[in-house]
Amino acid sequence: MTNRRQFLKSSLAAMGGVVMLGPSVGHANDACCKKQARWGFLSDTHVPADPQNNYRGFYPYQNMQKVVAQMTADLPEGVVITGDLARLEGLPGDYANARKLLAPVVEKRPVCVGLGNHDHRANFLAAFAKPGGAKQAVHGKHVVVVDTGPVRLIVLDSLLYCNKVAGLLGRNQRNWLQNALTDGDDKPTMLFFHHTLGDGDGDLLDVPRLFELIKPAKQVKALVFGHSHVYSFNEFEGIHLINLPASGYNFNDSQPVGWVEARLAAAGGDFILHTVGGNTQADGATKTIQWRS
Numbered sequence: 001m002t003n004r005r006q007f008l009k010s011s012l013a014a015m016g017g018v019v020m021l022g023p024s025v026g027h028a029n030d031a032c033c034k035k036q037a038r039w040g041f042l043s044d045t046h047v048p049a050d051p052q053n054n055y056r057g058f059y060p061y062q063n064m065q066k067v068v069a070q071m072t073a074d075l076p077e078g079v080v081i082t083g084d085l086a087r088l089e090g091l092p093g094d095y096a097n098a099r100k101l102l103a104p105v106v107e108k109r110p111v112c113v114g115l116g117n118h119d120h121r122a123n124f125l126a127a128f129a130k131p132g133g134a135k136q137a138v139h140g141k142h143v144v145v146v147d148t149g150p151v152r153l154i155v156l157d158s159l160l161y162c163n164k165v166a167g168l169l170g171r172n173q174r175n176w177l178q179n180a181l182t183d184g185d186d187k188p189t190m191l192f193f194h195h196t197l198g199d200g201d202g203d204l205l206d207v208p209r210l211f212e213l214i215k216p217a218k219q220v221k222a223l224v225f226g227h228s229h230v231y232s233f234n235e236f237e238g239i240h241l242i243n244l245p246a247s248g249y250n251f252n253d254s255q256p257v258g259w260v261e262a263r264l265a266a267a268g269g270d271f272i273l274h275t276v277g278g279n280t281q282a283d284g285a286t287k288t289i290q291w292r293s
Contacts, residue, residue, distance in 0.1 A: 083116025
């Protein structure tokens with residue numbers, strides 16, 4: 001059997017729990033035949049309990065204020081945050097501030113939050129106690145499905161341990177995903193989770209099994225994740241791999257800090273970078289991709 005390292009080397013060369021916050025996505029059903037959906041994608045917000053907490057000269061609390069201000073100036077139809085909503089250990093104070101900062105969006109739009117390795121599931125669920133949307137029955141995991149109209153969004157749970165780096169989907173969730181893709185229709189589908197797809201001990205540990213699962217599922221068009229604090233686009237077997245920039249801080253001065261506005265259609269999508277710090281040279285730049293057939 002091909003081991004993990006061999007699989008990833010060949011595959012990549014070829015190229016936390018989740019709940020819904022705020023209003024239901026029922027409004028998407030009213031526009032089931034619309035040609036485009038406009039969503040905001042964020043990752044690694046790292047909102048702290050102390051607004052003055054900072055790292056590498058960045059203040060994640062203030063950055064989140066800037067991101068929310070940009071989004072509310074022209075609200076997208078919904079938002080996905082792919083993990084590490086909290087600063088380091090998923091403290092109750094982190095989530096209290098995150099809830100406060102997100103309020104202008106949550107009050108009007110669905111917000112899907114996936115838990116990352118710096119999140120704490122119990123504390124998160126205590127702060128956001130009323131999940132909405134199409135929450136799926138997956139034992140030990142929280143999975144949400146959103147129909148935007150032209151594209152389906154599936155937000156998976158890769159949280160393994162709080163404040164430890166690695167992530168895992170696990171057998172139960174992979175089996176659920178395989179059944180959902182097998183039994184579902186051919187609507188273009190994007191999968192969201194927190195962890196990166198490399199071969200390191202801090203990446204998604206079952207990524208070879210995920211790749212084997214989605215390769216024949218032609219409706220899967222893109223994987224969207226964070227974790228690395230890097231903004232990049234790659235491909236695996238025609239499936240787009242979209243690594244979102246961090247909203248809280250970067251690890252390298254060459255990287256932007258901000259969020260991505262996604263304009264999604266049945267044939268592909270436009271991804272527009274909005275920066276609030278870091279390397280701002282590409283602010284407003286658009287990446288256009290076409291889905292695999």
